[in-house]
Amino acid sequence: MNKPLLIESRITEDVVFGRNVKVVQPVNIYGCEIGSDCFIGPFTEIQKTVRIGNRTKIQSHTFVCELVTIGDDCFIGHGVMFINDVFQSGGPARGDKTKWKSTTIGNMVSIGSNATILPVTICDNVVIGAGAVVTRDISMPGVYAGNPAKKIK
Numbered sequence: 445m446n447k448p449l450l451i452e453s454r455i456t457e458d459v460v461f462g463r464n465v466k467v468v469q470p471v472n473i474y475g476c477e478i479g480s481d482c483f484i485g486p487f488t489e490i491q492k493t494v495r496i497g498n499r500t501k502i503q504s505h506t507f508v509c510e511l512v513t514i515g516d517d518c519f520i521g522h523g524v525m526f527i528n529d530v531f532q533s534g535g536p537a538r539g540d541k542t543k544w545k546s547t548t549i550g551n552m553v554s555i556g557s558n559a560t561i562l563p564v565t566i567c568d569n570v571v572i573g574a575g576a577v578v579t580r581d582i583s584m585p586g587v588y589a590g591n592p593a594k595k596i597k
């Protein structure tokens with residue numbers, strides 16, 4: 445009988461935490477920086493090179509991939525998916541990180557549950573609706589929703 449290689453999800457030693465961070469396990473967090481007074485909910489994965497500012501809340505089941513930066517005082521809802529590989533060559537980059545793209549989220553950005561964030565830049569003071577798919581940079585504060593996300597307010 446074959447046995448799979450089992451790898452435990454965990455928080456690795458190289459994660460840099462600010463003061464007073466609360467993490468609800470299980471999580472898989474490695475090689476990233478998380479600011480002070482943050483909350484990280486269960487079943488989240490936060491990958492290496494990610495930087496999260498102060499007082500930002502990441503709710504359960506969210507995936508924050510490499511090359512994502514999130515500012516201060518943000519709220520990232522449940523099951524939010526960030527993307528760095530847009531399959532630019534017609535399929536996954538298969539480890540070729542030169543094909544990955546970065547995402548920058550400003551301060552005071554709230555992202556509703558189940559939103560998908562392609563590699564974009566989002567300015568400060570933006571609300572993204574639940575289930576939105578953000579495909580383009582957002583440079584004006586406001587409320588954005590839908591697929592593709594458009595300004596609704």
Ligand SMILES: CC(C)(COP(=O)(O)OP(=O)(O)OC[C@H]1O[C@@H](n2cnc3c(N)ncnc32)[C@H](O)[C@@H]1OP(=O)(O)O)[C@@H](O)C(=O)NCCC(=O)NCCS
Nearest residue numbers: 521522555556557571572573574575576587588589590596
């Ligand atoms: C986007 C959002 C902030 C807008 O809230 P609001 O300002 O009260 O907006 P309204 O409910 O008045 O809706 C305005 C219009 O946008 C539409 N709309 C609202 N939310 C939407 C969404 N997530 N996706 C697509 N359309 C949406 C409404 O159907 C309405 O359309 P209509 O004018 O054609 O009837 C809110 O609906 C939302 O998605 N919040 C996310 C909450 C969340 O995920 N919280 C996580 C913790 S539980």
